[in-house]
Amino acid sequence: MTKEILLAEPRGFCAGVDRAIEIVERALTKFGAPIYVRHEIVHNTYVVNDLKQKGAIFIEDLDDVPAGATLVFSAHGVSRATHNEAEARGFQIFDATCPLVTKVHVEVAKLHKEGYEFIMIGHKGHPEVEGTMGQLDSGIHLVEDVGDVARVNPSQTEKLAVVTQTTLSVDDAAEIAAAVKARFPMVREPKQQDICYATQNRQDAVKLMSPQVDVVIVVGSPTSSNSNRLREVARKLGTASYMVDSAEELQAEWFDGSLRVGLTAGASAPEILVKAVIDRLKALGAVSVRKMDGIEETVKFPLPKGLRLDNNPQ
Structure with missing residues (x-):
């Protein structure tokens, strides 16, 4: 019919996915297989299998990465503990975290220094959420729905900020954010919404x-x-x-x-x-x-140093 x-x-x-895949492919070209990737570089079966065939090895535990190996962090980002452990083990690291996720990490670190606690709107267990919450040892409270907002118990409410997983439903996130605002009227919201x-x-x-x-x-x-x-x-x-x-x-x-x-x-x-x-x-x-007619996306994110074709150090 x-x-x-x-x-x-x-x-x-999107630009973040393009960049993440290109980082793995360029690392394979420059350093040869295998290249280790912590978590699926992006959440797509076809992409992951394609990169496996080219020599990428996907791992969850850094114990599975041999000494001296090249390691790529997935587009979803990692916790500070994972980042620090990888550096301590001496891996050559390329961070494929989407710059829009990194923006959230930077905001969390900055406001934490100013004494803020956080309410994070996101899905429990998603690697992006684990990475963002893992930027701090404590002081980030996860809410998955409006009902969770009533159960949040921050240690103080004078300095409270809200951050959001970048891949949520825009409408659902707005509804939850409104519930957060209603319960905590002084909550600090991001200058630009975190949803990408x-x-x-x-x-x-x-x-x-x-x-x-x-x-x-x-x-x-x-x-x-x-x-x-x-x-x-x-x-x-x-x-x-x-x-x-x-x-x-x-x-x-x-x-x-x-x-x-x-x-x-x-x-x-x-x-x-x-x-x-x-x-x-x-x-x-x-x-x-x-x-259909629609927005033409022209966003491009730069590659990490060491993987750019022009070898420009800037």
Whole structure:
């Protein structure tokens, strides 16, 4: 039944993901395999498997990294303890933490010196949350929903600041932040919201697309926070929505009676997977593809010293 595929714009890789993958690839080129990466460089099965084939070894425990090895920190960031341990062990380190996550880490360190405690809005167990909370030994309180806000018990409320995981639902984070503000009216909020531009842009595109289609397909891995949020955004708008790691996961019955399918991809999902989904949808009967108008992202983040092609030390 499907006649048209509507492509969200923007979709797929963001600048932080581009940078993280390039760091691993350039390290492999410059130093040779293996290159060790703490945690999945980004949360996408295809990307991780591709880098494994090129010689990357993904680890969670620094005990699994041999002496003298080259180590890359994933885009999600790491705790101070992990950073310090890696330095103490003498690894050659390249930090692929997204600069927008690093911005949150810097803000936490700066305000902590001024005596602040923190409320962090995020998902327990997510590596970005663990990395941000691990910037301090104590004084960061995690809230996952509005209900958690009532249970927060900071030691003082005169100096309290809120920070946010960068890949949350914009609407959910705003609701939780409002609850924090209601309970702690003096709370310090970031000058610019912590949710990253790419997360915001992709969610806005899905909000625009969802009412125009019968089904939304999100390309992304189950571990990808921002991909999961895209699926949730569509469902909250009343549109059937499914997330797939690859085209093989598409099920024909999802499209029964649908005339138009919306297609997007999380910030860690490569375009090659989107193209494979388009091919599969065409095999199921789709006859045309139309790209929506949307924001053109021009953000670029510099690579770490030692991996730039021009060898410019600045």
